[in-house]
Amino acid sequence: MSADREKDHHMSDSDIALLLADAADEVEIGIAPYDAVIRGGRRRRARRWAVAAATALVLAGSSATLAVAGLPGGDGGAAVATRPTATGTSRAFEPANRTTLATGTENGKEWRVTLDTWPAPVDTAEAQAMLNAMRAHGEDPPDVRRASDLVGKIAYFVYRDYGGASTKVMENTVPASDTMTGTDLTSGSLPLEPGNTKDVRLVIGSVAKTAQRVNCDWTNGTATVVEKVDSETSTDVPAIRSPEGSPYSWFVCLAPEGAQYKSAEVIE
Numbered sequence: 001m002s003a004d005r006e007k008d009h010h011m012s013d014s015d016i017a018l019l020l021a022d023a024a025d026e027v028e029i030g031i032a033p034y035d036a037v038i039r040g041g042r043r044r045r046a047r048r049w050a051v052a053a054a055t056a057l058v059l060a061g062s063s064a065t066l067a068v069a070g071l072p073g074g075d076g077g078a079a080v081a082t083r084p085t086a087t088g089t090s091r092a093f094e095p096a097n098r099t100t101l102a103t104g105t106e107n108g109k110e111w112r113v114t115l116d117t118w119p120a121p122v123d124t125a126e127a128q129a130m131l132n133a134m135r136a137h138g139e140d141p142p143d144v145r146r147a148s149d150l151v152g153k154i155a156y157f158v159y160r161d162y163g164g165a166s167t168k169v170m171e172n173t174v175p176a177s178d179t180m181t182g183t184d185l186t187s188g189s190l191p192l193e194p195g196n197t198k199d200v201r202l203v204i205g206s207v208a209k210t211a212q213r214v215n216c217d218w219t220n221g222t223a224t225v226v227e228k229v230d231s232e233t234s235t236d237v238p239a240i241r242s243p244e245g246s247p248y249s250w251f252v253c254l255a256p257e258g259a260q261y262k263s264a265e266v267i268e
Contacts, residue, residue, distance in 0.1 A: 100113070160190070202252070224255075
């Protein structure tokens, strides 16, 4: 075989990366080892979300966590990135939006679910500054190998805190223009307490901004109805909330003790 013919059969790094991405796109991976639910349209986008969430669990180093970070009612400042200006100087980005999605107390311990949302950078220089700030804050967006991969994409991170111990349980990057519609729902379920591998009671999910109600059904035959609220509603109340900077609304619901997650769906 000639050198030219042999060269023709070699694949570039970018070719291999594209093939791997396509292969991963055809595999549905849940939020291992717990349940992930994808309902509604645009299954390819939803699958990528689930893969990223599973990766977050591995990175978190825990078998019982689902990463969620900040929603309405922010609790603490997030990292601040810097944006180079046309003159070469820098000015501060808006910090990541941190929203508290839900809070509660169980067995004398406080718990909360929060969501961090980072805005989409408009160019590579801005993306590099934001990426540096994210990593300094302990948040490394998935599928971002170089700063340019972040341009035009929103990054978000979800955390579960129980008794003062916080764990990242979900992460993703999505185009700033991404949306969910109708009864689209993407959710994951996991134990409330770190280290618990059986009581899968906590459900965290995203829905369309138009969604008004979500039913969380439990294995004991009961259900929790989660409705859309404004930012003034206490985070102790299960609710659909619309955090600033997120292209989706979010909800959190918790099964009563002795019951576990069964299903979740948007009710129009």
